[in-house]
Every structure is written in structure tokens, then in C-alpha cells.
Amino acid sequence: MEKPTLPNSTLILIFGILSILTCCCWGIIGLIFGIVALVLAKSAKETYMAAPDTYSGYNNVKTGRILAIIGIVLSAIYLILNIVLVAIYGWDGMQEMMMESMEVYQNQ
Incomplete structure (x- = not known):
């Protein structure tokens, strides 16, 4: 029987990638995606540690x-650079x- 994947494991990975891709949007959007991914990763890690043999997809959580x-x-x-420049x-x-x-x- 196949193990179910951890809840939100793919979403954590996507939000981790988006936090890097959107870091240049004044720094705010990347912070939002990163913080949400960390909160979801903490919850998924607690779920996985309670029953490691039950779930798969923990590598997505670690990478995310x-x-x-x-x-x-x-x-x-x-964000700090933008604040200093302003x-x-x-x-x-600016x-x-x-x-x-x-x-x-x-002109080039």
C-alpha cells in the first residue's frame, strides 16, 4: 500500500521557490511567501515526526x-536596501x- 504524502508538502516547496523568485519585489512579497512556507513546514514536520512511517514527501518539506x-x-x-535608499x-x-x-x- 502506498503511503499518503504529507499535507501541504508540495505547497511548501512551491512557496519556498516563490519566496526566492519574488525577493526583488521590494522584499515584501518574498518575505510573505517565505514566512508562510516556514509555518507550514513546521506543522508538516511535527506531523511527520509523530508518525514517520505513515507519510511520504518529507524531502519536499525539507527542501521547501x-x-x-x-x-x-x-x-x-x-527590503533593508530599499529602505536605506529611500x-x-x-x-x-528614487x-x-x-x-x-x-x-x-x-539609448543603447
């Missing part, structure tokens, strides 16, 4: 948890820098 941690770290760094240059300065970089890119 690692990816979520990486995504949280990258998102936090990017504090130094302000919103207007918009001017973006416009200048777009002009340089279009």
Missing part, C-alpha cells in the same frame, strides 16, 4: 524549508534614478 530561509534572507536584504535619496530621488536608468537603457 531551506528555500524559504534563503528567500527570507534575500528578501530582508533587499532614506538617503527620498522618493523623488524616481529620478529610475528614469535615468530607463533612458540609458533605451
